[in-house]
Amino acid sequence: MKNLMLILVLGCLAPLKAIAYPHFIGHGYPSCLNCHYNPMGNGPLTDYGRVVAANGIASSWAYPKSWSEEKVAETAAKPWQAIFPKWMRAQANYRGLYLISGPGTATQRTDWIHMQGSGQLVLQFLEDDRLTVVGEIGYAPPPQQVTAGEARRYLRSREHYVGYRLNPEWGVYAGFMDQAYGLRVVEHLLFSRTVPQVGQNDQSHGVMVHYLDDQREFAVHALAGNLFQDRDLRQMGGSAWFEHQVGGDHRVGGSFKHTFGDYKKLTSASIHTRFNLKEGSALLFEAGQTFLKTDNRSGELISRFGLLQAYLRPTRGFYVVTHVEYLKSDVSSPSTTLRWGPGLQFFPVQRVQFRFDAYNSRNFNPEASTSDSWVITFQTHVWI
């Protein structure tokens, strides 16, 4: 039982992976395309994104006081511009997680998980780099339980696609990417990622059309399923995502997804908001519902999820995080789960991130009470 619990916890937590940081709306960057090649976030940073990370996100304490911001910016992108030709960029990522499950209890377990060690290559062509080819390959922790006969795969690509911007507003992307859905928060363990099945390993081959202007942004994603999987496991369908700028600084949006395969059919819809609280602070909210029909269940499983995440930036490089999550895994059940916790995110220098999070899960049932469960994580992320 203990092992099963651990597997469940690791299964939920291992898929932590950097995608974009939607809370950077607090820095005045509402769109992922400001800093990433992928318009929905994730993947390698553009040269501009590297400069933003150095000048706006990371702390400046490590640099000599005499250094101007321009000089710091030069250390962000220029080395890459010197090494690689204009049409090529590269990035490497390492992400490790120290996990404490059930702290202070008899069943406490600690583990260090290498979540990601990957290399990414970008080729960019045409005027204004309108044509991009992005590829990633890297280490990924294999699932704790491997089906008999199935080989453990340690190397995998989570992203490889070709993107073409017809103009600054319209772009078309084809290849293997994350599905365009919901708030693309960094924590894949959150209910808002797991319930609609847009987690770390839920990428799909497909074609995405993306639009961006000053007031709105949307993406429509046709999904062919993960072609690396056996045909009967692939989930085909489509997703759509949009955001609209309101009040000058904030964004409201929504997502819809419908996928189907041989064994299951999933439909999910959510609404979300991102509030720019200025000076790096931001408030994110998402709520949604998912309908899941599987072969081994007679009826449809309807689940509801919610997320409220607050990022406060007392000083440059440092964020105080609060996450509040809601899960009704089966709307017909009286039981509800709320997961709550504080966290700290620290970028001591550019290309380095440390993160601490505590997750307290509490189950509510009008007829009985159970003990809360706790998970504590320390995360290290280095990218060059």
Next chain:
Amino acid sequence: MCGSSVKTIKAKTNFRRAVILGLIFVLGAQVTAYAQDVRQKNKWIQEYWSVSGEVLKIDSLSLSTRKKIDAQLLKLNGIQRKIESAGGLSAAMQARVDRVQQHVVDLRKRVLKSQWIVGMELVSWQSQGVLVGSGERFTLLATQLGFSPSITFQQKNARIAYGATASGVLGSAGVSTLNGGPVYSQSDVPAWGGRIALFGAWVVSETGTEVGLRTTVWWVQQTFATPSTAGYTVEQPKALALGASLFSRYWFKNWGLSIEFGKRFGVSAPAWGLGGVMRL
């Protein structure tokens, strides 16, 4: 003939002298006026330096210093206009003007304002009783979910906030044994009471977002039913408890969102709250 030409020459000479003298006089007057202007401008600059020095010495705004600073700012503005009309501000002078303005902005940011805030939070906490019988003790756990209307008084400036909150608590819980023992289950057991909290917070953005620490005294009344099984009694949960929490408030003009995450001492599980607040 000869005499008249001499007279003409003399007249011309006198005229030239008069013109030269006149020019010298005008030039002298101009030089004198310029020197006076320079002296006057220097005097104004000295005066600006002196008055602004007094302003820069003020390190907090009280009722009396506020009046004084307003009068001095008026005076400084007048002097600044005069200096500008007398040929503009030098770089050093402009730096002084900027310094004074920044100092006044900083002083105003430090002014504490009193605020009343009302709120309504969704709150959750856990309480424990004990089921005693057959020489054994079994923990009874109640996970509460409820509402908490509150009123807060705080002093706040652009950097910090501190104050006190009084709130009522109304909730309910399902109760069951935590560590085995006889079957004990109660549904929707009501809990009611109140809290008093003192807090200090850091204002982290220009929109007034606050993050801080709060110490809370809880008084919550809840009664677990005594089981019908003979020989068993119930020790009720303690009504009084001390707690501490990390809280944050996010403001959108006079409306805001409040999040709290903390602990009631004596119970291992956290207590938390999420709700809306309104500045009166």
